[in-house]
Structure formats: structure tokens, C-alpha cells
Amino acid sequence: MDGFLLQVLNGLDKGSAYALIALGLTLIFGTLGVVNFAHGALFMIGAFCAVTLQRVLNLSFETIDETKTDFLGNPLKVKTPYVESWFGPEVGATIIDWAVPLSILLAIPVMLLIGLAMERGLIKHFYKRPHADQILVTFGLAIVLQEIIKLWFGANPIQTPPPEALMGVANVGAIVGLDLPYPIWRIVYFCFAAIIIFAVFAFLQFTTFGMVVRAGMADRETVGLLGINIDRRFTIMFGMAAAVAGLAGVMYGPINPPNYHMGMDFLVLSFVVVVVGGMGSLPGAVLAGFLLGILESFASTTWATTTIPGINQIIIYLVAIIVLLTRPRGLMGRKGVMEE
Amino acid sequence: MFGLDKKDTSLLIIVAIITLLAPFILNPFPEGSAMAQFNAGYPDLMQRFVIFGIFAVGFNILFGLTGYLSFGHAAFLGVGSYACVWMFKLLGYNILPGILLSLVVSGIFALGIGYVSLRRSGIYFSILTLAFAQMSFALAYSVLSNPKFNLTNGETGLQVYTDDPQVLMGPNSPTVPNLFGLEMNATYKLELGPWLFQFNAGYYFCAIVMLLVVYLAIRIFRSPFGLMLRAVKSNQQRMGYTGLNTRPYTLAAFVISGMYAGLAGGLMASMDPLAGAERMQWTASGEVVLMTILGGAGTLIGPILGAGFIKYFENIFSKINDNVLHQWFAFMPDWMENAMVFIVHPFIGKGWHLTLGLLFMLVVIFLPGGLVEGGQKLMRWIRGDRRKKKAAEKAKSTTTTEPAE
Amino acid sequence: MNVKPDFSKNANMATTAPAFLSVWDMHAYYGESYIVQGISFNVHEGEILALLGRNGAGKTTTLRSIARLDNPEVRHGEIWLDHQPLHKMRSHEAAVAGLGLVPEDRRIIAGLTVEENLQLAQIAPPIGWSLERIYELFPRLGERRRQEGVTLSGGEQQMLSIARALARDIKVLLLDEPYEGLAPVIVDEIEKTLIHIKEQGMTTVIVEQNAVRALGLADRAVILDTGSIVFDGSAAEVLENEDLRSEYLAI
Amino acid sequence: MGILDIKDVSKRFGGLQALSDVTLSVKENSVHAIIGPNGAGKSTLLNCLVGKLIPDTGSVMFDGKSVLGRSPYEINQMGISRVFQTPEIFGDLTVLENMMIPCFASRDGAFELNALSQFMKQRDVLETAEAMLVDMNMADKRGMHAASMSRGDKRRLEIGMCLSQNPRLLLLDEPTAGMARADTNNTIDLLKEIKEKRDITIAIIEHDMHVVFSLADRITVLAQGTPLVEDDPQNIRGNPKVREAYLGESA
């Protein structure tokens, strides 16, 4: 039973990541109609915002310790981070410790900027081009971004641990009298995802912005005729989607250490999630994200893998196929969006 | 000629000449010169050019012509390879049964997957094919490679072992893939001064197969069937109201293009008798999509150009290293040499992906419609804009846009 | 018969009454197809101009050019609306400047209800008729306000499209075949509406195949043929001119 | 008993009863016009005939066989062709190719894997298509991309495509809307001629009374989803109910 609940939690957690990425992807893909293969790369760049901030905070000056030697037998250079020397070792260490949450502050403007630049500089010219061209150009961009990160940070994963205080496990089952130890940071991630999802929904639901964007996607020309500068709204939308992806990436760092191609790992599944959720539907994307996350978790349990070997690797796709065959437009898709 | 009109015939003849002379054309630089790095005229790469060309041409029948973007075509390539290697293991190294089985198996696979996937269109179709391919990949990679039931040999790839049955192999049969004794890896080397040209049996076999299937593709493009496929792409609704049943058309296109992929897979295994699961992964499916778009979806030779483009960068650029760079820039003063190497370094060797990514972007941005379109633009530019002016005057009344070529 | 445009005459007219919307030597292209080949005409404040011509003459192209849509591309020429240089604007700016276009295929936005289609028009200033006033004029739309716009019948869509233009405070109304597909009663009704708005000072350009109807309504007419103006004069003149009527309008 | 028998057909969209118990019979070799206010359900009725919609109740028999439950291509193969209210053509193909496709459909049936012959060498099909283009007065546009034609031209192409199939029953949904007067007259003549030459039955929806009265042998007036009257053209013109609900004073 506990094992079962644990897998539900795992599923929710995986689902959070899928849902967040799929949410941004839907904004771009299901709403603006652009197939953005660079979305995974945005997620990755978000994670590397955290890495960067961590690096920056760890910028150090070197002092030479004569008593020790380095691997070549020379005197050892000891590094002390500037923040520790400026704010004192205690405070400095705390700041470094909180690098990941702090990098949210860095990631929001950076991702918005990247999103805006990307839309203005590139995507803008591709709204009217065939999806095939969009795929090619965004895939090219994804590779370029990925390679630049690799050039800079290397190919190996880089640890971005959570703050000390949020490490370790908490017994989330305690309230109902169960023993359910679960990593604190994963709980944080889930809550964070819930907040972001809610915020995005609220923004699109309770503002006319959402309606305008939907209309603009259906018929840009006519919306322009009604005096609305749809381009600007598309740009904002794109920036928002990039920011959502970036934040999802920042917070994901402590769960699994970022590497340059974590985006690609998520990309394909995110597309599946968006489509299973139904094109053009934000709730659909979120629902499908959680659904597939939980399914994947269950299929990876010992019980499942021993009963049906390999089920964990095919379950998502199998379910995707079943959903798409029984529901023509995914779980909650709108008619006419990318059906041709 | 061959039941084609003049334009298509000349296109086919040009393609034929280029493929047959490829060993010369692809090796323009003398051995040992600094530019020799850019030579692509060695058997393995030439084989890849034509094999992926076949794959992309087939894919284009579905995507370029019919408008269905399959994201799982690599699955058919993969099953084709596995089928072929299994024939090697069971019957022997003659490639004919292998390739035939590749065609049959991939055809059956395509029929099944197509039947289900074609119930949806647009992105929903794409994701269905992707899901099927990823499932096939997972099956090949792990499920079907467990020691008890090893059909695929997992990550290592399916190989021929000396203790395999190979029932049709005589004591003197060659122990490499061959066509009735003609070994696929047999290469005749021609040295002309500092140049070295390689004529490889396997390459010519693949090249002839490619010419045949390109010819077939042209016939399909120009046939009533091909017209119907273009109609499907343009307006499926209207097709129905015109009395045409779109399902068999799309399914036939799907199966044909799946069999092209299977054929490519079979040829791949025939050139190098190993079938790896990663051939079926989504990245491989994505690659053929990129090839087709890059070259020009819906055009006849675009996909082949796209395939060549990507394979060239993968194989040639990844092999350039700093050492080579230093040789290139050796004529410069040292500081400049180092600076140049420093600048170019990120784009070659392990940076070949970066170069490829940039080129993808440049091509779509500046050559909408792909390399073929780019080529046409270039031709027009060379012919001068005299005709353009005339055309502009005429365009008012007739905007004659030739269909895909 | 000489029906080539006579710009000196145009210029004369410009002196008699100031042009409200004026198009000067406009050349428009679809890609490399040269469609509108240097046309000039003026529309005066408060008048209705009928833009006539055969299929493919370039009427829609002209309206789209004035509305500053991305396609066609206007490569040369000037367009002024009430002293504002439309030719320097993009379509949404032209709309804010007071231009309203009712496009030929109605362009009801999929996924939005009737009411949302109207609300959409009232997001960017300046805002025109209130929804109540619109529903009063077109009760059918009021009844169907929650229905998805694209599922309306053809005629209802046409009403919605006109209503959407009126929902904005516009200075010039460009109508591309507004009567197409409408029942005769409705045509009468819309005609009355047009007269009604004209009385309130609206300047209108109307493209219509039903030349008789259009000429009955219009003050002035411009006839286009293969991208050039072949006639520019009063509506009555067209009705009188047998050659013009049979050659370009088949009436 | 006519060639087409519609019995008690009803169709509901959510809260809207679009058709209620429509019964209508079209006689072989006649031209039957369906007129009525916008949103009366005329297009909906046609949609029920070609398999686009399935009525909630009722039956539709064509030549003694039910069409309900069949897919559009089967219905077309039975001999019913339809022109849509908004032109449905193959935009990416040339005009000639557009015209050839229905010819193939009538020659080869719903599906044929003729992947090795060349479509431009199919003399019979090519000739029919070319002839049709000449009939439709579009021969000079044969190489043009269908999508880049003007609206009126698209509609003419679509009519041509349907006619080239030699259907037994031709359904026309506002075929001349947006068409220049001259071409409207041409189309009327063409339809008359074809009707005379071949055994063809036509059901036409039209708001242009000129067209209706030139062609129709019989007229049904549909209002709010039910047939109001069915009668000969002269009687319809005089019917006060029809005048009020539909024609207005101008007819």
C-alpha cells in the first residue's frame, strides 16, 4: 500500500515536469500553431540558469596552501568564494546553499528575454510557413543552443543540490497515519508546478488576452483588421511559454543533475503529452502530463516489470495510441487545431 | 523515354550519371592534400548517401506528396534491417533473400501501423506513428533482446555469428554479404596521379537499386495515383465529395513509403551486416524528416540532396580535428594560425552538431522550400533577371506554377 | 470609346470636395503576380463609392491593399485616410486609424462565439456601436450570441461580419460583396442599414457583383478591369452608359 | 416518386432545431430550387444528402436506395455531386488538375492503384477536363494554382468539376454567388444546356432570383427548418407569405 502511494507521488512528480513543459509547449504549439522543437532546449537553459548562478556565487579567489600539494605535486591553491569573503562565511555559505531557489529570480528575466528574442528574431517569420519548416528551424535552434551549452559546461551532468534545509525526506503520510517518506524537494517541485499552472490558467482565463490569442491563431489577418496588434501578443505569449519552461528547468536541477541534452530527453514525451491532452487545450496538456507521469511510475514498479517485461518503456506510447484512437482529438482537444 | 516526359527523363539521366560517376565527383581533391578531408568518395559514405536517399525518397511519397508527416518511419528501416540480418543468419550471406524479406516484413508492418494511424490526420497522425515507432524501438532494444528470446541482440545490434545455421552456405561461399558471389565490400581502387578513386560493388548495387526506385517514384508522382495523393494533401473533404475513397490512397502511400524504408534497411544490413536498435529511435525518424524538408519536401530529388547533406556533415565534419585545422592554416603566421584554429574549432569534430544546427537554420531561413528551391533560385539568378521581368508581365494573367519536380 | 482614367478630372474633383480616402498610383502584387497596376481614386467624406468589375478584376485586391493586409504587397503608391498616411501602416494600425473592412469570405473566427467575435472587435480603441445596438439591428445575432460563429448560416455570418465592423468606431467602411449569399429581404435590410449609416456620415466603399443594386445605392462608381481603372464617375453615368454597362458589367 | 425522396428529415444542433420533418421529392430531369431566408436550413439539408451530416430522423432515398449511413464518396459514386457554398477545391493543384480529379473518380471508381501510368497521358480524362474548362470559360487559366484565383473563378471551377462527373443529381449551393453578371448568365446557359443534353436532375439553392426563375421548374421555400410552400415558379413569385418571409419588396 505504501509502495503504491509512493508511486502515486512519483507519478505526480514526473507529471509535474511533463505538465509544465507541455503547458509551455501548448501555448506555443497548440495556441500559436508553431511546432517548437526548441522547447526542450528552453527547459534545459532554465536548468543551466541555476548552474550559472551556482557558478557565479562560487566564483572564488585563490590562496596558496603550502602544506598541501595538488596532483602534480605543486602547492595547492585553495579557493574561497567571494560571497563568503564579502558576507562572512556563514551568510555566504547560506547564499550559495540557496542558489537554486535564488536562480528563479535570474531565470525569469533571462528566459523572458530569450523567449522574446527567439520570437522576434526567428519564430515570427515562421507563423505562415509550413509546419515542416518550423520543425527544421526550431530543431536547428535546439541543436545550436544545446551545443553552446555543451561547449561551455561540458557533456557531463552537473550537480545543483537543493538548499540544505530542503534536502532529505519528509513523511508526507504522517497526517493520515501512514509511513510515506518522500524527498522534500520533490514535494516542493510539485507545489511549484501547481502554482505555475494555476497562474498561467488564471492569466489566460480571466483576461481577454487568452481570447485574443486564440482568435489570432485561428485567423491572424482578421484580428489585425480589428485593430489588434496580434504580433505583440504572440511575442508576449512566447516569452511566457519560455519562462514557464525555464522555471520548470530551474527547479528540476536538484531532482536530476542538469546536462546539456536533458531537453531532448523530455521533448518527445512532451509532444506526446500535448497531443494526447488534445491540441489547443491547456487543461488537456496538464491532465495528460499527470496521467502519463503516473502511468509511467506504475509501469516501472517491480511488480509490473516482472509481470510484463519491458512494459515500463512502452506503456506511455501504448496509452497514447489508445487515447488517440478512442478520442479523435486527444483528451480535450479543440476541433480544427493542427488536424491537417 | 521509359514512359516519362522529357523533363523527367533528363532529370533521371542526370541523377543516373551523377550516381554512377560519384566515385569521381565525390573525390575531387588529391590524396594527401589539405582538402582531402572533404573527399566523400569512399564506399561506406557513398553507400550511405544512396541508402538514405532511398529512405528519404520513400518518405517523401508519404510526406511531400500526401501531406502525412510520419514521425516513426525509422521503425520500418529497422525491421528491414533486422529481417535482412536474420536471413543472413538463417540462410546465408546472399543478400537477395534478405532484401526481399526486408520488403515483405516492412510492408506488413507498414500495413498494420498505417491502418491504425491513418484513422487520424495532422499532428494526431504524427504522434500515433511516433508512438508505434517508439514502441518498436523499446521492443527491439530491450524486450526482444532478453537472453531467452533474443531476436534483436539489444544495444549491441544483431550480428551474424559463425555458429549460425546459414543453411544455404556452401563451404566456398564468401563469408561476407554478397550477391551470388559478388562480394559487397569488394572495391577496385584506381590511382590516377595523386588521386585515388574507389569503385565498390556494394555501392553500385545500391546505386542501381536507388535509380530503380527513383524511377518508380517519378512514375508515382506523375501517375493518376500520385495526383490523388496530392489531392489528399490539398483537400481531403473535397475528395470524398468527388467520389474518391481517401483511405486506400493514404494507406497505399503509407505502405509504399514504408517499403522504401524497409528496402533502405535491408540494403544497410547488406552493406554492413549489423542491425542496431537505435536505427528505430525517434531521432532516426526525425533525421529522415529533416532530410526531406532540408532538400525540399514534395520535390523529386530534394530528399536525396537532403540525405546527402546530413550524411556528409555527420561523416566528414565530425572527423575534422584540430590537427587538421593546424595543417590548413599552417601557411599563416603562428598567432593567426592559432586564432583561426580557435575560431573554427567549435564547429568541427565534436562540434559538428553545432554546424549542422546552424545550417538547418540558415537553409530554412534563406531557402524556403529547401535545397532544391535554392538551386532553382540560383539557376534563375544565373540566367539573369531578363526572363523574370518578362514573367512578371505575364504573371498577371497566368501564374503557371509547375507542380513538384 | 475612351474609358481610360482621366486623372486631370480626378484632380478637379479633388478641388471641389476634399478627398477623405484617397488612393494614389497604387501598384499591388501577389508574389510576382502584378495585380493592381497603378490605380488612383478618391472617396469623399460621407459618400458611397461602388467599386465594380468582373471576376478577377482586382477589386478584392484593391480593398485588401487599402486595409494594409500583408498580402498583397503594395510596392508603390500612397493611400491617405483623413490626412493619415495609411500606406505607412500595418493592418492593425490602419484599423486604429479608422478603417473597417468586411472581407469577402466573412472571416468569422473559429472557436469563438458570436458574442466573442464582436467583443474581439472592441478590444482595441476606438470602440463603435454597443452590442445592444448591434443586436437591435441584427436580432438574429442576438438570438445566437452563444453559438460558435462559424456554425452560423452563410447569411448570418455576413451579418456578423458587418456587425463586427460596426462594433468599431470607423471612418471608412470597405465592404467586399456584402450581399453575397443573402436572402433578398436581408439584402434590403442591409441596404437600409447602409443608408442609415451613411446618413450618420459614414464613408463607404462597396464592391458588389449585383451592379444594379450597388449603383442604386452609390453616389459614385469606379470600374476596374484587369487591375486598371476604366471608369471613374457618378453612379448615374454608369447606368446611362450602355457601352460601359454591357462591356464591363453585363447589365 | 422522384429520383430523390426526402422524408421526415429532422436535424437538431444543440438547442436549435435546424430541420424539422422536411419532406421533399425531386422529380427526375427537373430543376428544383430551394429558397428561403438565411439560416432556414437549406445547406443543412444538402449536408444530409451528401453524407456530411446524418439526420436525427427520417429517410433519404436516391433512386430507390437509401443514402443515409453511406460515406460521402459512396454517395458521390451513386451519382450525386455537390457544389459548396464556400468553394471547396484543391487549392494546391492547378486548375486543369482540379478538373481531372473528378474525371478520374467517375472513370476509375473510388480507388484505383494506377501508380504507373501518367495522368497527363490519359487522353479520355484529359479531353473531358479540357472540354469542361472550355465550357466554363476558363481554358486560359488551366495552369494556374487554384488557390490563387479570385473567388468567382473558384466557384466556376467547382461547378465545372461537378459537371464533369456527369452526375445524375447535381446539388448546387448558391453556385453563382459572387459571380460576375456575365458569368452568371453563362452559367445559367450552361446548366440549361447540360440539363437538356444529359439526363440530369438539379437541386439548387440560390438567393439570386434571376437565376432561380431562369432555371427552376419547381421551387420549395424553406423557413425555420420546415418547407413553407412548394409550387411552380410563377405561383411562388406571387405568394404573399413568401414575399414577406423571403423575397421582400424588391422581387
Next chain:
Amino acid sequence: FTNEPTGSSVTLGFNVPQTGPYADEGADELRAYELAVEHLNGEGDGGMLSTFSSKALQGNGINGKKVEYVTGDTQTKSDAARASAKSMIEKDGAIMITGGSSSGVAIAVQGLCQEAGVIFMAGLTHSNDTTGKDKKANGFRHFFNGYMSGAALAPVLAANYGNDRKAYHLTADYTWGWTQQESIAAATEALGWETVNNVLTPLAATDFSSYIAPVLNSGADVLVLNHYGGNMVNSLTNAVQFGLRDKMVDGKQFEIVVPLYSRLMARGAGENVKGIFGSTNWHWSLTDEGSKAFVKSFGTKYGFPPSQAAHTCYVQTLLYADAVTRAGSFNPCAVEEALVGGDSSLPGISSEANRGFLFDGLGNGQTLYRADDHQCFKDVLVVRGKENPTSEFDLLEVVEVTPVAQVWYEPDHPMFAGGNLGECNPGA
């Protein structure tokens, strides 16, 4: 024979992963190769040439021919690796191919080299199969393997964690994972441990939470991660996240074991590796003359110490060059004869199979290139994540150097049986 060098130079093919998850490994391998070429051509400080027990290499290239090289990208995919190797052979005339960072790739490329008639000097490959059921006459492996890891590691584990343990294995689903898991399980079971479960995880997995969660309630008190690269970094991170290291099971501290370590991976896993046991082929902190010489020349050139990947690749290159020089020919058959054909043997092991080429001075003490399967036998290092690293490179500490006798096995050992070395193939 294939690609017989005729001019004044000879070309070697360095086929390493330059893209994909093992790219950093590949980059380090490439550095080592460049260093080796430098030393072979008599440039630089000569590195291990001076400590190598065979003195055939003079720093004048190989057999007097200047060493040149070409590089390629395996992408850690069998297909791409074979394509790249083929182009080296067909286009560049490479006489020997070396490199790689995955057993799947190594086996695929080894098969290709056998067919083409060139020598393959394996880089990083740790699967038993490489010199087991997939061994080839033209292929050679200096690196150790899964069996050796098990044999070296098990006693240390027993000594530290006791003989009564229940182990739960997570295993990468491919040849390397399978054979390593089999080896570790067998070795630990022999000492009294129980293997409660073995779960295969797909290579593409990135989040291991749903594989880790069941461990909590499985009753196991040791988690063995048969993972490498990104897999290992993530599964270890996840295991620590779930509090496994703080868990007590039946009064015993829960422990995690990573049987195959590398410093690059350890860096990726950061804090999490502290105190965790594993094995490695070589470590820069070794103090024998050979290792010191290598670390010095590598460290001077690149500014950081070499990884085990760099070490094995460097050594393989020297061994090849040495064999050619001793044979006096580039002919693969002659090279095979020189590399493994001797009849020297490791002291202290009495076995028929203890026969081949014995050398020393390349870092792991006395080493035998065994004739029967072309596998090197040498001491194996058992390491542990260091609690208090003094620098970013100082992540592992060597807890034991397991003598070669303890990791010795017979060529017909069941875990290696089934293959056939075949005949050396000199090609055309």
C-alpha cells in the same frame, strides 16, 4: 594486408564519442591519444615510454614511420561508430582503430575490424562479452571487466558491510549492465549475500524515482547500481534523495554500491558519492612510476589529471606501437603474435591459460595480455568516494589494490564462454 602503410607515415584511427552523453569521456580519451602520438613521435616528455618494461619504442614513430591520426565520432551508437570506423579504414587508410566508451559500441566496432582486417584496441569497455562471447582475434582489451570488478569488490564489501546482506540491483539494460550485474551478484552471493531483486532500467531513463521507491520496502539493505554515465549520476542522486543512505534496515545501515566508478562520473554525482564503494581500472593518485609519469605529462599539458579512460587509451596506443615495433610489421597477424603470442606468464598463478605477453610500467603493475582471449590481467583498484576532497579532482580514494591472482579467471569460465576468437584477419 589492409591499409599497409607505404609512405613515411602511418595512420591510426581514434574513434571516440564526441557527442552524446559520453562526450566528456570521449574528449578525455582523445587528449590521451594525442599525448600518446606526441610521445610516440618523440615529442614532449615521453610519458610512459620511459617506464614501460618493453624498450622497443624509440620515440621515432612506429617502425620508423611518423604517427598520424584521424578522429571520428561514435555518438555512442553502434551504427554511427561503425560508419566512422569504416570511413577511417576506407578513406583514411587507418591501420588500427581504437577508442569507444560503451561495450555495445566496442563489440560492434570490434566485429567490423575483424571483417576489415585491422586491429581494434578497445577503449572503455567493461562488459564481460567484449573478451567473452564476442571476442575477436583482431580485438584487444586493456581495460578490466565486470567479472574482475566483482571479484575485487566483493571481499571489500563483505569486510565493511558483513556477510549477511540483502542486495537490490538496478541494472542498465544492455550487455555491460547484464554481465556486470551477473558478476557482482555471483561474487557477493559467494560470500553469503542474498540478491533480492534485479531490475533492468532502460538506458534512456533519466528519472529513477520509480525504480528507487520500491527499494524502500523490499527488505534489501544494499542497493547496487549497475549504471554508468548519466544513468549512474541520476540513479545515485535519486537514491540519496529518497534518504536511502540514512535508512536503517533491521538494525543495519543501508548501503549503496556503484561497482564501476570513474572520476568524471563521480564529479557529476558530487556530494552523493562520499563513502560509496566501487572499483576502477586506474586512478591518478597511484604512485607507481608509470602512473606518475603519465599524470605528469598529461597534467602539464592539459592542466588536470587524466581519467581512467585517458589512461587505458594511452596505454593501448603504446601497447600497439610496441607490438608493431617488436614484430617489425604492421600486419595484424604479426601484431597479434607480438601482443599476445609470447609465453611469459604472471607469477603466482598456475593455469594453462596463464600465457601471453607480460609487461610492466604502464600503471597497474605487472600485466598480462592473455593469449586465449586478448584480455589484460592486472591488479584492480577498489575505491571509495572521498569524504574530504582537497580539490575538485580528488574525489576517490583507493582503499585496496586487489592482486591480479584474486581476479583471475579461466577463459572457459561460464560468464565468458560461448565465443570464438577465430583467426586473425589481415584483410585484403
